[in-house]
Amino acid sequence: MKKIVVLMLLAAIVCMPCAAFAQASQTSEFERFLAEHNLTIPQVFADESGAEDFYYWVMDILREDPYHIFAFGHYDYQIFSEQIQQAYLDENNISSVFNINASVDQRDLLKYNSFYADGSPNYNCYSYAIDYTSQWLIIGTLSGQRWDPKTATFESSVNMLRDDLEVLGNDCISINYDLPQANDIYNGYNVIALRLSPIGESSTDFHFMKLDYSFGDVWRHKPGKTCILTYNDSPTNDRIWSSEGVAKIGNDYYYTSSSLYYDSKIAYITYAETHMYSISYTGNNYHGRGTDQNKHFYEYTKTCNSCGYSYTYWRAELCKGPCPLQRVVEYV
Numbered sequence: 085m086k087k088i089v090v091l092m093l094l095a096a097i098v099c100m101p102c103a104a105f106a107q108a109s110q111t112s113e114f115e116r117f118l119a120e121h122n123l124t125i126p127q128v129f130a131d132e133s134g135a136e137d138f139y140y141w142v143m144d145i146l147r148e149d150p151y152h153i154f155a156f157g158h159y160d161y162q163i164f165s166e167q168i169q170q171a172y173l174d175e176n177n178i179s180s181v182f183n184i185n186a187s188v189d190q191r192d193l194l195k196y197n198s199f200y201a202d203g204s205p206n207y208n209c210y211s212y213a214i215d216y217t218s219q220w221l222i223i224g225t226l227s228g229q230r231w232d233p234k235t236a237t238f239e240s241s242v243n244m245l246r247d248d249l250e251v252l253g254n255d256c257i258s259i260n261y262d263l264p265q266a267n268d269i270y271n272g273y274n275v276i277a278l279r280l281s282p283i284g285e286s287s288t289d290f291h292f293m294k295l296d297y298s299f300g301d302v303w304r305h306k307p308g309k310t311c312i313l314t315y316n317d318s319p320t321n322d323r324i325w326s327s328e329g330v331a332k333i334g335n336d337y338y339y340t341s342s343s344l345y346y347d348s349k350i351a352y353i354t355y356a357e358t359h360m361y362s363i364s365y366t367g368n369n370y371h372g373r374g375t376d377q378n379k380h381f382y383e384y385t386k387t388c389n390s391c392g393y394s395y396t397y398w399r400a401e402l403c404k405g406p407c408p409l410q411r412v413v414e415y416v
Contacts, residue, residue, distance in 0.1 A: 114139050121171035128160035129287070134234055135164075137284040142168045145343050150178050153340035155308030155327045157209050157290040158233060159220045161283070162308055182333055190339040191330050197305075197313035202332050205309035212306040213276040213292035214252070223290060226251045233288040238280055241290060242351045245278060254355045258391035263320055264352055266297035270390060273356045277303070277319050281327075281346040291327070291346045293319050310340070321350055359388035366396065371407050379403055 114136045117123070129135040142165050145152050150173060154165040173180050184190065191199040203212065210221040224231040227247035242259060249257050256273075264275055275295035280288050293305040293315060303315040310329030317323055326342035368383035380403040387394040 117168075117171065117175075121167075121174070123164075123167055123171065126160035126164050128158060128164075128233060134286045137286050138164065139168060141284040143172065146172050149341070150176075151182050151338075152343060153308075153310065153329065153331045153338065154343060155310050155329045155340070156344070157292070157308070158222055158231075159208070161233075161287075161289060162208075162220075182338055184333065184336045184338055190337040193339040194313070194328060194330065196317070196326055196328060197315055199311060199330055199337075200304055200314045201312040203306050203310070203312040205331075207306075208308055209292040209306050210290070212304075212312065213294040214249070214274070216252070221248075224248065231290075233283075234286055236280075236288055238348055238351070241280065242278065242353075245351075245353065249353070249355050253357055255357060256359045256388055256391045256393070257353065257355045260352045260354070261349065262352070263318055263350075264295070264354065266295065266301045269295070269297050269354065270356075270360045272358075273354055273360075273390060275352060275354050278351045278353065279319075279325055279346040280348040281325075281344045283344070289344060289346075291325060291344075293325075311337070319350060354390055356390070359393060360390055361386045362389055371403060372400070376400070380407060 117139070118125070125132060125135040129138065138161070142154075145154075146169060150169075152169075154162060154169070156162045156165065170180065172178075204217065206220065207217045208220050210223065211217050211219065214221075216226075222231050223236075223241055224244040225248070227244065227250070229244050229247065231241065231244060246257055246259065269275055275297070277293045277295075278290065279292075280290050283289055291305065291307070293303045296302045296304050301318060303319050304312060305315060306312045307327050307329040310331045313329065319325065325346035327344035327346075328342045329340050331338045331340060364385050364387070366383045366385055370381050371377075372379040372381060379400045381398045381400050383396055383398050385394055385396050
């Protein structure tokens, strides 16, 4: 019995440094790769562990497909993944020239989407969704906030998005969690959908779609730098969004499979610069006095049909008399 205990202790002692060595070896591989290829960790990662986790996630994809086209919402993810990819190709003597099968229209390989338009690699899904295509947007950028993918929650992301839309001059903003229908959208309003996706074990990315209700219940989106797509279904919570896409390289199109899956709940945001009001009479009224003794005042409520914002106001009308309220006012 003593021999068995001693052997177990010896095995544990031997395995502990082995595990520590394996961990150290893995960490040094990450550091070696960065150093040899002169790569720096982007600001998006709060610490080195997040960047390391992202690195191994990207490397797993590249080993399966060295020419995988990454499509992120966050710009730092996009650039860092491309830097890792180029360094991986160089290190393994793999040509950087994409080998595109010209006999097949790569756009036909899309599974969950249909090709719509080329788009520019200089803007992302968020920029496309809100028609702000002069730059690559991250949630919170327009309102001067930093969206931290390590600590961002779905709720905080939605709040930052609302702030961004307000900065753009939108007074009417409503956030719902039920899929809107094109017939219910007022003319001049915009509808976008936001969803989040985990990356590895410690990071998060975002993706947007927008409703093009001029064509009915049609949703379009732009994964990362790739082309603009039409989603083949309705963006409901029971369907996971994928990051599959088509990139235009020269005059050819290159299909890339999914590497991200957006599976959080969905926020549907309807917004416009002005409210769409309905007016209703509250039933409150009174007869004027003094210089207003020939007027009668009525209270009304204006309510936005989209976001629900409301306020009350009084409107004066000439009282042709005899007014039953006038005698009451005179004796108050």
